[in-house]
Amino acid sequence: MQPRLAALLVACAVGTTALVASGAGAATFYVRISGDDANDGRTAARAFRTISRAAEVALGRRPHTIHVGAGRYQEGNINPGGSGRPGEPLAFVADWDGSRTGDAGAVLVDASGFQNGFRISSRPWVAINGFVIRGATEAGIDVKSGSDRTTVANCTIFSNGSRGIRVRDSTGVLVFNNLVYANRGTGIDFGGEIEGASEGAAINNTVYANDLDGIRIEAVVPLQAMTILNNVVTDNSGVGLNLKEGSTTDFIGQWNLVSGNASGDYNTTGVARGELDLAGPPLFVAPAGTDGTLGGTGHQDDDFRLRQVSAGEGSDSPAVDASALPVKQLSLQGASTRTDGTPDSGNTDLGFHLQSKADLVSGPGAPIERRLKGLRRRASQCERKTEKARTDRERGRGVCFQTGARKRLAHRCGPVVEAVCG
Ligand SMILES: [Ca+2]
Numbered sequence: 001m002q003p004r005l006a007a008l009l010v011a012c013a014v015g016t017t018a019l020v021a022s023g024a025g026a027a028t029f030y031v032r033i034s035g036d037d038a039n040d041g042r043t044a045a046r047a048f049r050t051i052s053r054a055a056e057v058a059l060g061r062r063p064h065t066i067h068v069g070a071g072r073y074q075e076g077n078i079n080p081g082g083s084g085r086p087g088e089p090l091a092f093v094a095d096w097d098g099s100r101t102g103d104a105g106a107v108l109v110d111a112s113g114f115q116n117g118f119r120i121s122s123r124p125w126v127a128i129n130g131f132v133i134r135g136a137t138e139a140g141i142d143v144k145s146g147s148d149r150t151t152v153a154n155c156t157i158f159s160n161g162s163r164g165i166r167v168r169d170s171t172g173v174l175v176f177n178n179l180v181y182a183n184r185g186t187g188i189d190f191g192g193e194i195e196g197a198s199e200g201a202a203i204n205n206t207v208y209a210n211d212l213d214g215i216r217i218e219a220v221v222p223l224q225a226m227t228i229l230n231n232v233v234t235d236n237s238g239v240g241l242n243l244k245e246g247s248t249t250d251f252i253g254q255w256n257l258v259s260g261n262a263s264g265d266y267n268t269t270g271v272a273r274g275e276l277d278l279a280g281p282p283l284f285v286a287p288a289g290t291d292g293t294l295g296g297t298g299h300q301d302d303d304f305r306l307r308q309v310s311a312g313e314g315s316d317s318p319a320v321d322a323s324a325l326p327v328k329q330l331s332l333q334g335a336s337t338r339t340d341g342t343p344d345s346g347n348t349d350l351g352f353h354l355q356s357k358a359d360l361v362s363g364p365g366a367p368i369e370r371r372l373k374g375l376r377r378r379a380s381q382c383e384r385k386t387e388k389a390r391t392d393r394e395r396g397r398g399v400c401f402q403t404g405a406r407k408r409l410a411h412r413c414g415p416v417v418e419a420v421c422g
């Protein structure tokens with residue numbers, strides 16, 4: 001409580017110079033490689049040099065936005081001085097297309113020598129969007145100690161010393177459309193010892209070749225109402241989707257492609273396996289790239305786009321069009337899994353999309369809680385219907401034997417229904 005109170009007091013002392021932009025009382029700050037921490041950070045021309053400096057001045061309980069231009073930032077343990085508020089996150093946004101700072105290209109946080117790239121601690125409603133994060137000695141991104149409703153979206157997180165994304169004692173954390181690979185620990189890890197990490201969601205992430213589990217849901221404090229949808233979780237050294245007994249209450253997991261994980265795709269209880277989950281190789285274009293080096297200094301050419309015949313590859317990844325959830329419902333219009341950059345359309349492709357800016361929380365549209373509720377409802381309806389189709393089929397009856405009804409079910413719940421019906 002103490003640091004937060006101090007932050008608020010400082011914010012009051014600084015006064016009203018920082019009041020412009022979107023939400024009332026919120027400011028916009030800029031960070032560029034060509035910037036200077038002696039600047040005020042209020043325009044692209046007066047940008048700060050470090051993200052940490054921007055984090056330091058982002059005070060109060062206000063939805064500030066920090067736009068960060070392309071380049072390699074050698075810093076870490078970045079935690080904002082303030083926090084956002086319901087539906088209006090305090091947002092760190094990588095400006096990879098250069099639209100805000102004029103500097104287009106990857107925005108890399110090289111956290112070598114630091115425990116974390118971002119460490120969001122006791123700061124609810126923060127969003128981290130679009131960064132490339134590597135080299136931390138521990139987790140690439142650590143969300144902890146009551147950083148409720150924080151969002152990690154559109155990031156690439158690789159070659160960190162332990163986990164890719166670690167969520168501890170923070171409720172309702174959303175992990176959306178990230179590429180998490182070649183980390184030395186679990187890819188995405190929800191847990192905690194005090195508050196736990198209930199109502200967490202991992203949606204549309206690609207989680208590949210991490211040294212422990214792909215996605216892990218701990219139960220030291222039982223987690224409730226977790227949502228795991230549309231992820232690709234393959235080739236991790238531990239368990240793919242490791243849902244611990246004790247955290248299964250109101251768990252929803254569907255349309256995940258979970259395959260090739262060394263200690264099993266699901267743990268032995270198997271309860272995490274959704275009726276509509278898929279298996280089989282994801283057919284990425286070239287995870288290690290042409291240099292053959294996965295992550296580390298060889299990361300630039302690592303290519304996790306999905307092979308598809310219509311984009312010129314010889315085969316179709318099973319992840320293409322595999323979710324029943326439409327692209328629009330996940331705000332992934334304009335984002336792409338293809339080598340030709342054509343935006344995803346129709347049924348959402350599973351896993352990470354390039355060119356996505358949306359985080360499901362900021363901007364117009366229904367509040368995140370309502371959006372999640374809608375996704376969860378659809379997933380559980382489909383689970384019930386598909387489960388019924390499967391058991392009926394075993395008795396030689398039901399939807400699988402009725403062409404029209406079977407087509408409608410596949411339309412409603414995804415093409416994997418065809419596989420269920422055999
Ligand atoms: Ca490479």
Ligand SMILES: [Ca+2]
Binds near residue numbers: 321347348
């Ligand atoms: Ca699609």
